[in-house]
Amino acid sequence: MKITDKRQKFVKIAIALAIIFVILLAIDMLRRMEYNPFFRNKSPIPWSSFRKDHNRRGYSNTVQLREMTLQWKFSGDHEFLSSPAIGPDGVIYIGCDDDHLYAIYPTGALKWRVKVGDNLISSPAVDIRGNVFIGSEDGNIYAVSKDGEILWKFKTGGYVHSSPIIYKGTIYVGSNDGFLYALDQNGKLKWKFQGKGKIYSSPSVDRKNRIYFADTSGFLYSVNRSGNLMWKYDLGHPVYSSPAITHWNDIVIGCDDGKVYRFSGSGKLLWTFQTQGVIRSSPAIDGAGNIYVGSYDRSFYAIDRKGKLLWKTKTDGEVESSAAITGDRTIIFGCNDGTLYGLDHEGNTLWEFSALSDITSSPALGDQFVVVGCEDNSVYCFHKVK
Numbered sequence: 001m002k003i004t005d006k007r008q009k010f011v012k013i014a015i016a017l018a019i020i021f022v023i024l025l026a027i028d029m030l031r032r033m034e035y036n037p038f039f040r041n042k043s044p045i046p047w048s049s050f051r052k053d054h055n056r057r058g059y060s061n062t063v064q065l066r067e068m069t070l071q072w073k074f075s076g077d078h079e080f081l082s083s084p085a086i087g088p089d090g091v092i093y094i095g096c097d098d099d100h101l102y103a104i105y106p107t108g109a110l111k112w113r114v115k116v117g118d119n120l121i122s123s124p125a126v127d128i129r130g131n132v133f134i135g136s137e138d139g140n141i142y143a144v145s146k147d148g149e150i151l152w153k154f155k156t157g158g159y160v161h162s163s164p165i166i167y168k169g170t171i172y173v174g175s176n177d178g179f180l181y182a183l184d185q186n187g188k189l190k191w192k193f194q195g196k197g198k199i200y201s202s203p204s205v206d207r208k209n210r211i212y213f214a215d216t217s218g219f220l221y222s223v224n225r226s227g228n229l230m231w232k233y234d235l236g237h238p239v240y241s242s243p244a245i246t247h248w249n250d251i252v253i254g255c256d257d258g259k260v261y262r263f264s265g266s267g268k269l270l271w272t273f274q275t276q277g278v279i280r281s282s283p284a285i286d287g288a289g290n291i292y293v294g295s296y297d298r299s300f301y302a303i304d305r306k307g308k309l310l311w312k313t314k315t316d317g318e319v320e321s322s323a324a325i326t327g328d329r330t331i332i333f334g335c336n337d338g339t340l341y342g343l344d345h346e347g348n349t350l351w352e353f354s355a356l357s358d359i360t361s362s363p364a365l366g367d368q369f370v371v372v373g374c375e376d377n378s379v380y381c382f383h384k385v386k
Contacts, residue, residue, distance in 0.1 A: 050282075053165075059287065063367075071381045084371050099136075100116065100120070143187060158178075247285075287327075
């Protein structure tokens with residue numbers, strides 16, 4: 001009798017553990033879903049940097065923009081090649097070819113602009129206090145307060161086209177002098193790591209605190225938070241694309257050979273996907289792990305997490321802009337045909353907007369709006385149709 005009781009107790013414990021395991025597995029799957037009512041991952045900063053945050057996925061599951069309308073247009077004096085960031089108070093920050101960093105209210109009114117060296121190709125990063133960090137073609141990395149005051153600048157040895165990322169109090173950014181820099185938030189150098197080529201690629205950081213970036217020599221690098229090399233991989237062609245970190249802590253990046261590459265966190269090549277043109281766009285990754293990227297072959301691609309084509313859609317120009325993905329599975333990207341595209345998750349066109357020149361800037365998602373720069377000297381903001 002006692003043995004039977006023990007067996008029954010063991011069975012109950014086993015069943016309880018199995019139920020707990022299934023619940024934890026379901027929770028993990030829900031976290032990975034593209035959009036669900038339980039996990040919104042709402043950040044105090046809507047879009048803190050190029051490609052949203054340190055993962056560089058370009059995905060926000062809190063925003064739904066299936067239908068949009070133009071809310072306002074901000075006109076500057078020169079091209080907006082930089083991509084916008086959106087601060088904790090909704091203020092939009094974007095660099096311009098007129099050597100100025102702009103702060104624009106969510107209403108489209110100018111808050112301030114400040115001269116920061118030469119042309120701004122780099123995209124800004126903003127912290128929780130509203131301080132903004134951006135690279136300039138004068139070779140400096142600038143810190144600007146939320147009120148438009150230059151706090152400090154740090155000199156590198158080349159143009160800074162790479163876009164900074166802020167992670168756990170450290171600013172990571174590359175330079176055309178071939179170094180990846182790690183600065184504290186007072187502008188003091190913590191360390192620098194030398195690659196083999198110029199760094200246009202913007203660094204990303206995974207959940208194990210490893211930093212990834214690539215250079216024009218064709219190498220993808222992984223370094224730790226102390227600046228020590230973990231591994232590197234020779235892609236054989238220049239890389240301007242920025243790495244995106246998947247939900248499984250893998251790395252996805254485009255290359256000038258027209259391929260999308262996926263690596264494990266340990267540097268193992270998992271697969272490649274071939275397009276028919278150079279890839280300067282940076283991959284976007286949705287909540288299900290699907291990958292979206294544009295190519296110079298005038299196509300935009302959706303690839304599953306195993307590297308298989310889901311669909312592709314043709315455009316009338318090269319796609320250099322990197323996509324933003326919303327929680328309702330709307331994919332938004334610019335094109336060198338002057339069009340901002342909104343597609344559904346099957347590649348069908350939901351809406352299009354025609355600007356007066358190329359859109360190489362990558363869109364940023366705010367609180368139910370999307371904002372993007374354009375080479376027609378404008379910044380455009382679209383709001384959700386209510």
